[in-house]
Structures are given as C-alpha cells and as structure tokens.
Amino acid sequence: MSQRPAFPNTASPVSPAASVSTVPGRAVSLRGPVSVRTAALRLSFALAALGTSVTSVSACTACFGKTDESMAQGMNAGIYVMLAFVVAAWVLFGSFFVFIARRSRRLDPDPGTGDTAQ
Numbered sequence: 001m002s003q004r005p006a007f008p009n010t011a012s013p014v015s016p017a018a019s020v021s022t023v024p025g026r027a028v029s030l031r032g033p034v035s036v037r038t039a040a041l042r043l044s045f046a047l048a049a050l051g052t053s054v055t056s057v058s059a060c061t062a063c064f065g066k067t068d069e070s071m072a073q074g075m076n077a078g079i080y081v082m083l084a085f086v087v088a089a090w091v092l093f094g095s096f097f098v099f100i101a102r103r104s105r106r107l108d109p110d111p112g113t114g115d116t117a118q
Contacts, residue, residue, distance in 0.1 A: 066072065
C-alpha cells in the first residue's frame with residue numbers, strides 16, 4: 001500500500017512554509033494565505049504612512065491663522081451648510097409632533113366625553 005504525502009500538491013513534504021503549489025493557474029505562496037484582517041491592517045498602515053508624508057494635508061488655513069483665504073471661506077460655507085441640515089432635521093422632527101397633536105385633537109374634539117368625531 002502506498003503512503004499518501006503529508007502535504008498534497010507540494011514539491012516536497014518538508015514543511016508547509018516552504019511548499020510550492022503544483023496546481024496550474026494557482027499563485028505560488030511561500031508564506032501561506034493572508035487573512036483579511038492582516039491585509040486590512042497592512043493597507044491602513046500604508047495609507048497612514050502616505051497621509052503623513054504629504055505636506056499639503058498636514059494643516060489647514062484655520063491652523064495657520066489665515067482666515068481671509070478662499071479655503072477658509074469654503075470651510076465656513078461648509079459649516080453653514082451642515083448647520084442648515086441640522087436645523088432642518090430639528091424642524092422636521094418638531095413639526096411631526098405638531099402634526100400628531102393636531103390630528104389627535106381633530107379626532108377627539110372633547111377629551112372629557114370620550115366620544116370621537118365621526
């Protein structure tokens with residue numbers, strides 16, 4: 001009876017770290033598979049290194065104190081737009097409860113009797 005190799009699809013059964021795939025069309029990996037978490041961690045470190053190496057993103061005009069530039073005016077306009085969205089959300093939230101209160105008052109004109117308007 002022939003014995004099966006310890007590591008299938010490998011050139012030699014020495015160790016899994018030194019294995020080379022003999023399956024056609026598969027990539028050769030000497031270190032084994034890389035998990036998604038490891039790949040994401042490597043990518044985040046690469047992006048962090050790239051982001052800190054660029055000098056144009058290190059500080060904005062507010063940090064430099066130049067409030068009269070066009071970038072500072074654009075930043076202020078963005079703040080006003082975000083503030084408008086927050087105010088609009090609060091107005092819509094409050095108007096919903098006003099709508100509910102008016103509708104309940106319309107359906108029950110005399111809360112003392114318990115009769116509903118038909």
